[in-house]
Amino acid sequence: MSFLSNLINGLSLGSIYAIIALGYTMVYGIAKMLNFAHGDVIMVGGYVVFNLMTGQGMNPLLSVIAAIIVCTVLGVVIEKIAYKPLRGANSLAVLITAIGVSYFLQNAALLLFGSDVKAFVSVFNVKPFRLAGGALTITGVTVITVISCIVIMIGLMLFIKKTKSGQAMLAVSEDRAAAELMGVNVNQTISLTFAIGSGLAAIAGVLLCSAYPTLSPYTGAMPGIKAFTAAVFGGIGSIPGAFIGGILLGVIEIMGKTYISSQLADVIVFGVLIVVLLVKPTGILGQPIREKV
Amino acid sequence: MAAVKKFQSILKNKEVSRPLITYAMVILAYLIIQVLISGGILSNLLQGLLVPLCIYSIAAVGLNLCVGYLGELSIGHAGFMCVGAFTSAFFTKCTMNSGMNEMVRFLIALVIGILCAALAGYLIGIPVLRLRGDYLAIVTLAFGEIIMNLINVVFIGRDSRGFHFSMKDSVSLNLEEDGEAIMNGAKGIMRIPHQSSFTIGIILLLISLFVCYQLVNSRTGRAIMAIRDNRIAAESVGIDITRFKLLAFTISAAIAGAAGVLYGHNLATLIATPANFGYNMSIMILVFVILGGMGNFRGSVIAAVVLTLLPELLRGLSDYRMLMYSIILIIMMLYNWSPKIIAFRERHFRGKLHKKEEKEVA
Numbered sequence: 001m002s003f004l005s006n007l008i009n010g011l012s013l014g015s016i017y018a019i020i021a022l023g024y025t026m027v028y029g030i031a032k033m034l035n036f037a038h039g040d041v042i043m044v045g046g047y048v049v050f051n052l053m054t055g056q057g058m059n060p061l062l063s064v065i066a067a068i069i070v071c072t073v074l075g076v077v078i079e080k081i082a083y084k085p086l087r088g089a090n091s092l093a094v095l096i097t098a099i100g101v102s103y104f105l106q107n108a109a110l111l112l113f114g115s116d117v118k119a120f121v122s123v124f125n126v127k128p129f130r131l132a133g134g135a136l137t138i139t140g141v142t143v144i145t146v147i148s149c150i151v152i153m154i155g156l157m158l159f160i161k162k163t164k165s166g167q168a169m170l171a172v173s174e175d176r177a178a179a180e181l182m183g184v185n186v187n188q189t190i191s192l193t194f195a196i197g198s199g200l201a202a203i204a205g206v207l208l209c210s211a212y213p214t215l216s217p218y219t220g221a222m223p224g225i226k227a228f229t230a231a232v233f234g235g236i237g238s239i240p241g242a243f244i245g246g247i248l249l250g251v252i253e254i255m256g257k258t259y260i261s262s263q264l265a266d267v268i269v270f271g272v273l274i275v276v277l278l279v280k281p282t283g284i285l286g287q288p289i290r291e292k293v
Numbered sequence: 294m295a296a297v298k299k300f301q302s303i304l305k306n307k308e309v310s311r312p313l314i315t316y317a318m319v320i321l322a323y324l325i326i327q328v329l330i331s332g333g334i335l336s337n338l339l340q341g342l343l344v345p346l347c348i349y350s351i352a353a354v355g356l357n358l359c360v361g362y363l364g365e366l367s368i369g370h371a372g373f374m375c376v377g378a379f380t381s382a383f384f385t386k387c388t389m390n391s392g393m394n395e396m397v398r399f400l401i402a403l404v405i406g407i408l409c410a411a412l413a414g415y416l417i418g419i420p421v422l423r424l425r426g427d428y429l430a431i432v433t434l435a436f437g438e439i440i441m442n443l444i445n446v447v448f449i450g451r452d453s454r455g456f457h458f459s460m461k462d463s464v465s466l467n468l469e470e471d472g473e474a475i476m477n478g479a480k481g482i483m484r485i486p487h488q489s490s491f492t493i494g495i496i497l498l499l500i501s502l503f504v505c506y507q508l509v510n511s512r513t514g515r516a517i518m519a520i521r522d523n524r525i526a527a528e529s530v531g532i533d534i535t536r537f538k539l540l541a542f543t544i545s546a547a548i549a550g551a552a553g554v555l556y557g558h559n560l561a562t563l564i565a566t567p568a569n570f571g572y573n574m575s576i577m578i579l580v581f582v583i584l585g586g587m588g589n590f591r592g593s594v595i596a597a598v599v600l601t602l603l604p605e606l607l608r609g610l611s612d613y614r615m616l617m618y619s620i621i622l623i624i625m626m627l628y629n630w631s632p633k634i635i636a637f638r639e640r641h642f643r644g645k646l647h648k649k650e651e652k653e654v655a
Contacts, residue, residue, distance in 0.1 A: 085631040093630035096583045103619035232431050267442045270435035278420050
């Protein structure tokens with residue numbers, strides 16, 4: 001039974017990673033850049049909900065919606081100010097700018113909200129499910145996390161397959177120049193991608209802070225890096241890949257923590273990533289890189 | 294007269310003059326600071342910054358070799374610093390009461406630290422350099438985090454029966470009463486003799502610069518740059534890609550190890566935290582390299598010095614300094630790399646420059 005409950009915990013953590021990784025992978029697929037600041041948008045989402053709910057006593061659902069709006073706007077603004085001018089520049093330059101944005105968000109949060117760790121009150125008031133005569137308890141947050149991850153995944157896939165904007169995203173990720181010639185508004189598509197990714201980050205922030213109820217300006221940094229690892233693990237640029245990578249990484253982390261060593265959990269997570277990349281360098285679902293001279 | 298002319302012609306050769314100017318700059322800075330210290334002008338705060346400045350400069354020079362010349366982004370270089378710091382500090386602790394001359398002991402510790410970091414770089418380089426681009430970056434990050442986390446669970450103690458090793462806790466080392474836990478897991482190594490000094494730091498910096506400049510201006514260096522510029526073309530003219538990549542990566546790691554040795558002997562207690570050996574540090578060094586200019590060692594040193602001093606000098610705005618630092622970083626990146634801003638600069642500034650040159654010609 002304890003194995004099963006660990007597996008469920010792993011799935012829950014993995015779902016959060018998957019939602020964050022979706023943001024990374026979409027931005028990478030379409031803008032061809034690593035948005036290092038993505039993890040810190042999660043933290044911003046967490047603070048918005050915390051301040052509205054605990055500070056202003058606002059309805060949880062409304063505050064989550066407010067967080068999504070704030071993060072979406074933030075994502076688009078970051079893209080417009082920091083990343084758009086660098087389009088076509090050296091990819092290293094873009095990466096460093098993203099790191100600068102990440103530093104900026106962390107330090108701005110430090111000034112605005114203070115460095116103390118806040119105790120986050122779970123947004124969801126769902127009773128835990130007891131199965132097998134009370135031997136197996138699943139918390140409400142876990143259920144909501146897993147379900148929302150699956151819903152988001154399916155929603156995104158449908159959005160990309162069925163809508164015009166989704167098709168435009170696909171086209172831009174395949175060949176930006178050709179898409180532009182075909183009349184796709186590339187700038188708008190990239191903005192939309194950042195908007196969706198950042199909105200997802202807000203949801204991930206709420207779920208993360210509900211499952212692990214602490215909040216500080218550095219809350220987003222480590223989950224951000226791990227989710228990025230998950231995106232690479234699954235094959236960066238691929239949406240199902242981000243999902244699979246996230247879930248696997250979450251399960252591996254919880255299992256490693258429980259059965260091997262709690263201090264070595266990160267070593268195990270990163271070790272697995274290295275092994276996967278060496279066996280299949282473009283990740284589980286990644287496309288092989290074609291090379292031309 | 295002939296000697297002067299010869300000297301002038303040497304200076305005209307950029308490959309020769311560039312390193313010379315850099316060395317001269319470092320030595321001049323050293324002399325000025327020595328004068329300031331003896332004049333009692335330098336505050337304690339700034340004096341405490343001198344060794345870290347050397348550490349960051351050395352690490353930035355080493356990373357620049359990897360990023361600027363090899364063209365591979367490594368965000369795990371703090372891991373190599375970590376290896377250098379801990380292996381050398383471990384050696385120093387082991388031989389502390391052996392009556393060895395302090396300078397000799399430090400030199401051996403330095404060599405051990407550098408060799409261990411180079412070995413780590415070599416071993417990690419073999420798998421990592423098969424990958425490319427973002428994947429390579431994330432794997433170096435992963436290795437850096439792994440090194441840091443592993444150091445935090447290693448316990449090594451010594452007593453009359455010899456060395457004891459554990460990965461659990463200091464109790465399971467089963468030390469006898471006379472024993473001492475040298476490496477204490479997350480508590481790190483304690484009471485390390487303070488042996489790093491500004492002079493040693495400057496000497497190490499000069500040696501690192503010398504090694505890098507010599508390498509870059511050699512046949513090997515040109516092979517490395519050829520790989521960076523076009524891997525497939527380089528391979529097709531018979532350059533052994535794996536060998537040269539590994540060589541550059543290993544040297545880069547070794548230099549980071551030297552910076553680590555300096556770090557390890559600068560503070561009494563050496564612990565591996567995300568702040569000093571985590572990816573934050575790797576990124577910090579990367580920022581020095583990028584802002585100083587990829588492939589420009591002098592720039593790395595200047596950037597490391599300016600960006601370390603800037604937040605300290607802006608302490609008056611204490612709370613806002615990190616925020617301002619990040620804003621400066623973003624603005625500088627946009628100014629240097631944005632295609633539109635570059636075009637704007639070309640139109641308005643380069644234009645004037647050309648006109649001036651034309652006038653001179655006329």
